[in-house]
């Protein structure tokens with residue numbers, strides 16, 4: 441069997457096109473332009489690339505984009521004051537503080553100081569609580585992207601057995617909650633899990649969010665299962681000396697021989713993350729203004 445490749449690039453382009461349509465509607469019918477503010481503290485090169493891409497794509501879908509670059513030694517007080525100002529700014533509907541933050545800043549405190557309705561990353565404790573109790577919330581972007589692709593591939597997820605490998609707050613746990621909400625039977629596996637290969641083999645859906653290059657091989661995957669590979673790992677290129685390549689947490693060559701459908705790395709989950717950030721900003725804008733939410737862009 442050779443798996444169907446779930447094309448995240450194409451899927452993300454489609455999500456962005458839907459977002460752009462809603463942005464036009466909000467502007468024309470209500471005179472509102474959704475606005476996203478991204479805060480970057482310090483000069484982490486990877487974070488700078490992410491923030492640049494976020495800003496570029498925000499503008500491409502017609503939204504208002506604001507970037508706040510703060511020095512690495514910014515005080516907590518100054519950062520909280522900026523968040524306070526954005527919390528009450530009527531032109532801003534989404535606020536994202538790029539993680540990780542420099543060590544002297546308390547990440548939990550900073551994230552929880554963003555008002556939950558503008559928390560487009562879905563990391564505020566209120567949003568985490570609402571997601572886990574099945575209430576309407578802002579949903580973390582990467583798991584939301586995975587859910588969209590799974591719903592598109594399967595239609596209904598009800599009754600399917602899903603194994604989520606990884607229990608982080610930003611991917612594993614919210615992913616498990618979303619799948620549970622769609623009535624999957626969910627197992628969360630982690631570094632202490634026994635018989636992990638066997639658990640994965642029995643699953644209709646495997647979501648890999650581990651951060652270990654190509655750990656999940658084809659013999660872990662049940663015939664015809666759907667594999668969503670969240671992992672992004674930079675490894676030395678096997679053929680080009682001094683170069684690197686990106687691989688997922690799944691060994692694509694072997695897993696794609698067994699799976700029914702699989703996301704590649706790169707070009708799978710990765711492009712969906714920013715697309716879902718834009719979708720969340722439009723959703724936040726609609727909710728803040730008491731307008732109907734865009735269908736298909738929320739969980």
Ligand code: NDP
Nearest residue numbers: 582606607608611630631649650651670671672709710713
């Ligand atoms: P974390 O390091 O926060 O969590 C990794 C999880 O994997 C932990 O729960 C850990 O278990 C588990 N784990 C580690 N080793 C094993 C093992 N041998 N067997 C089973 N479980 C194991 O990572 P993140 O959730 O932040 O990210 C996971 C991956 O996804 C990374 O590659 C990251 O780069 C990528 N990522 C991609 C995004 C995208 O946009 N596509 C966005 C975010 C992340 P334990 O809790 O027991 O330690």
